Amino acid sequence: MDSAMQGRTLLSAQWVIGHHDGRHVVHENGVAVIEGTEVLHVGASFEGEVARRIDYGAAVISPGFIDLDALSDLDTTILGYDNGPAWKKGRVWPESYIERGPYEMYDPEELAFQKRHAFAQLIRNGITTALPIASLFYREWGETVAEFEAAAAAAEDLGLRVYLGPAYRTGGQVTDEAGNIRAVFDEARGLEGLAAAADFARRIDGIAGGRIRAMFAPDRIETCTKTLLQRTAGIATDMGAPVRQHCSQSPIELQLVREQHDCAPIEWLQRIGALRRNWLLPHGTQATEAEFDLIAGAGATLVHCPLVAARHGGMLKSFPKVRAKGINIGLGTDTHPADMILNMQVGMMTARLAEGMEAIRSEDMFDAATLGGADALNRPDLGRLAPGTKADIAVIDLRHSLQTPDPVQTLMTAASGRDVRDVWIDGRQVMADGVIPGIDETADAARAQAQFDGLIAKYSDRTTGHPPVSEIFTPSYERAAP
Secondary structure: OOHHHHOOEEEEEEEEEEEEOOEEEEEEEEEEEEEOOEEEEEEOOOOOOOOEEEEOOOEEEEEOEEEEEEEOOOOOHHHHOOOOOHHHOOOOEEHHHHHHOOOOOOOHHHHHHHHHHHHHHHHHOOEEEEEEEOOOOOOOOOOOHHHHHHHHHHHHHHOOEEEEOOEEOOEEEEEOOOOOEEEEEOHHHHHHHHHHHHHHHHHHOOEHHHOEEEOEEEOOHHHOOHHHHHHHHHHHHHHOOOEEOOEOOOHHHHHHHHHHHOOOHHHHHHHOOOOOOOEEEOEOOOOOHHHHHHHHHHOOEEEEOHHHHHHOOOOOOOHHHHHHOOOEEEEOOOOOOOOHHHHHHHHHHHHHHHHOHHHOOHHHHHHHHHHHHHHHOOOOOOOOOOOOOEOOEEEEEOOOOOOOOOHHHHHHHHOOHHHEEEEEEOOEEEEEOOEOOOOOHHHHHHHHHHHHHHHHHOHHHHOOOOOOHHHHOOOOOOOOOO
16 A cells, blocks of 8 residues: 555545535535545545545534634623623723723733633634634733734644734724713824734744634724725735724724714725725624625625624624625634534524525525635635545534434534534544543633633723622622522
């Protein structure tokens, strides 16, 4: 047996989702063969020699999911689930906090840990390509190159495919005690952040055998100036790197952009020449028809994050209409848990609430979680299992699910991220039977909780009026006396 055959691994399962002529196809009782970092074969059988065989039985062998807005911290948005309004509950910096000087609420070691912990959670949920996103609310200003050096090291060690770049901004949101929110700017500081991000991008782009690539992450559109975004657009275009920017997400964002530029967010991006094909735009829940037309004209990608939107009473209006305009749609998790299957399920439900039962089918949402992300990144070698594509694979266990006659419909009705059993990235098995090498799941969960509790204890510092934590986060029921 030659050296290539010695490295071949054959995976088999009840269902294998392959790819042919531009579309996913389903093989019942099929196989997928890995050779090196790529898929060699997908089909009903394989006649060649292999060194290793793994039969998963009642499972789906699926292309790994692509998360364009991948949760990479200990998610503070869940603290607002029953505690609002946001400006009054520590989600917007009060003027008093600005006056005393914002500070980092995590130390460098904690920041490095939370990236590694989050990357492991992404792998557990079958996410094989990720563009990390984290909140800047608990930061002094933006993310640092140092923490992204640690993130690159963690991704290389765990085997995750990532696009990395520290978030930067030229402004921030501030509220007074009456809830009047305004933006405050420090453009020089923001441009320094961009320069540092660009230097980092040039140094890390293509390392780890190409698994680690560069991205640019200017923060929310209402906290970025024209110069920052135009310079970002130019640098990213020259590098061929994606740019991701939150926009069209909240009424306060629309208000601030209107006050600053006398137009809507997407319209402003287009006016200043920043809206381009490599632009990735979460969330679009507040976008107008005219703005969707601008996105379509630019060939940019809408990043749909259905779970976080629905948790706060929002939805994309609507997935079918956006898709009908020819807009590429990818998916993002953006909240805890980093469960792409759950996001697909919520996306299906909200799309049908918006447009009716016939408006969307399971394969439409599955395409967004795989092909949509790949198209956004200009990566025809990702998001699909076919000869020559990257061997990025999620194996989803169906032994505990009530199965429909179709595997994708079963994922939408009966599965969750917890059913992901094995994950392969670039031909490397990065998780086997739920175990990630080098990760102590129980110990890391305890450490993450302790770190999160420490952040909650500091919440009063950046909450208007500085009430005690017990008043910021009201309990669901009265606490019984001990």
